[in-house]
Amino acid sequence: EDKVVQSPLSLVVHEGDTVTLNCSYEVTNFRSLLWYKQEKKAPTFLFMLTSSGIEKKSGRLSSILDKKELFSILNITATQTGDSAIYLCAVPSGGSGGSNYKLTFGKGTLLTVNP
Amino acid sequence: DTEVTQTPKHLVMGMTNKKSLKCEQHMGHRAMYWYKQKAKKPPELMFVYSYEKLSINESVPSRFSPECPNSSLLNLHLHALQPEDSALYLCASSPRFGGNLVPELFFGEGSRLTVL
Numbered sequence: 001e002d003k004v005v006q007s008p009l010s011l012v013v014h015e016g017d018t019v020t021l022n023c024s025y026e027v028t029n030f031r032s033l034l035w036y037k038q039e040k041k042a043p044t045f046l047f048m049l050t051s052s053g054i055e056k057k058s059g060r061l062s063s064i065l066d067k068k069e070l071f072s073i074l075n076i077t078a079t080q081t082g083d084s085a086i087y088l089c090a091v092p093s094g095g096s097g098g099s100n101y102k103l104t105f106g107k108g109t110l111l112t113v114n115p
Numbered sequence: 116d117t118e119v120t121q122t123p124k125h126l127v128m129g130m131t132n133k134k135s136l137k138c139e140q141h142m143g144h145r146a147m148y149w150y151k152q153k154a155k156k157p158p159e160l161m162f163v164y165s166y167e168k169l170s171i172n173e174s175v176p177s178r179f180s181p182e183c184p185n186s187s188l189l190n191l192h193l194h195a196l197q198p199e200d201s202a203l204y205l206c207a208s209s210p211r212f213g214g215n216l217v218p219e220l221f222f223g224e225g226s227r228l229t230v231l
Contacts, residue, residue, distance in 0.1 A: 034219065041224035042119070042205065043158070048219060088157060102171070103220065105157030 002027040002093035006106035014114050017079050021109045023089030024071040033072050034103070035063055036088040043088055046074070079113045086110050118142050119223035121206050127229045130196060136226045138189040138206030146170075146212030147189040148220065149181060150205040158205055164189060165212040196230045203227050 003026045013019055025033065032050040036043035047056045049065035049072055056063050060079075065072045076083055086108040093104045119140045128134050138147065146165045150158035163171035164183040178200075180192040189206055204227075207220040 036222075041203075042222040043220075045219060045221065090157075102160050102173075103158075105159075107155075107157055 002091065002104045004089055004091050004104050004106035006087075006089050006109050008109060009107060010110040010112070012112045012114065013079055015080055017113075018075065018077045019079060019111060021074040021076075021087050021089075021111070022071060023074070023106055025089075025091045026070065027091050027093045027104070029093075030067065030070075031092055033065055034090045034092075035072070035074050036090065038086040038088055038108070039084075046087075076111075079111075081113050081115055084111055084113045119206055119208055119221050121204075121223035121226050123226055124224065125227050125229075127231065128193065128196065129231050130198070132196075133192070133194045135193065136191040136204055136206075136228070138191075138223055139187055140206075140208040140221070140223075141187055142208065142210075142221065143186075144208035144210050144221070145186060146209045147183065148207040148209070149179075149189070149191050150207060150222075152203040152205055152225070154202075162191075163212060170212060193228070196228075198230045201229045 005024050007022045032048050034048045035046040037046055047063045052065055052067040060077045063074045088108045089106040090103040093102055122137045148163050149161040151161050152158040160173050161175045162181045167183045167186055178195045182190040203225040205225045206223040209220050
């Protein structure tokens with residue numbers, strides 16, 4: 001069974017701190033890994049990673065994938081209170097005939113940034 | 116603002132009621148999804164529609180009945196639900212589904228359902 005494990009499950013920091021969120025996975029026929037940010041409601045897409053060692057960056061957020069060790073990290077520098085959210089990691093899995101139809105999500109990391 | 120719109124945002128219903136959740140997207144996406152998310156848990160896939168045809172049913176009980184009237188609309192009809200069905204129901208869309216394409220999903224804000 002495909003698995004996505006995130007750590008820590010929750011994290012409390014102060015504004016300005018840097019945080020690192022972890023996601024490890026076990027899936028057959030790995031293709032990519034996705035990060036989502038979920039505030040009160042809809043998850044919003046952050047990154048999709050397909051290649052090892054290539055950092056993706058968007059403002060203060062960055063992410064990298066290690067396909068050998070089967071994990072990804074999401075870094076947030078100079079955190080702000082608006083970064084408070086659940087960060088979800090997901091990996092396409094399942095499906096027949098090689099199609100990865102299902103996103104298997106990790107349980108998420110609840111990040112709280114205090115002023 | 117999300118480009119996937121869900122209504123209603125909140126719904127309270129009794130176990131004998133019949134209600135529907137609605138989802139709309141105008142991004143030209145040809146795949147639409149229903150996910151269910153319980154508190155403090157990740158989203159779980161329920162159904163996938165591709166080109167308005169039901170492609171995946173993740174063994175969802177028949178009291179949940181999806182419908183895709185056209186490429187922009189997705190409904191979830193609810194009947195005889197149980198209190199444990201209370202959850203956030205998320206609709207999502209993606210440009211396509213299947214093959215070697217990774218489903219980059221665009222989510223709606225969800226409909227929070229409470230079953231009394």
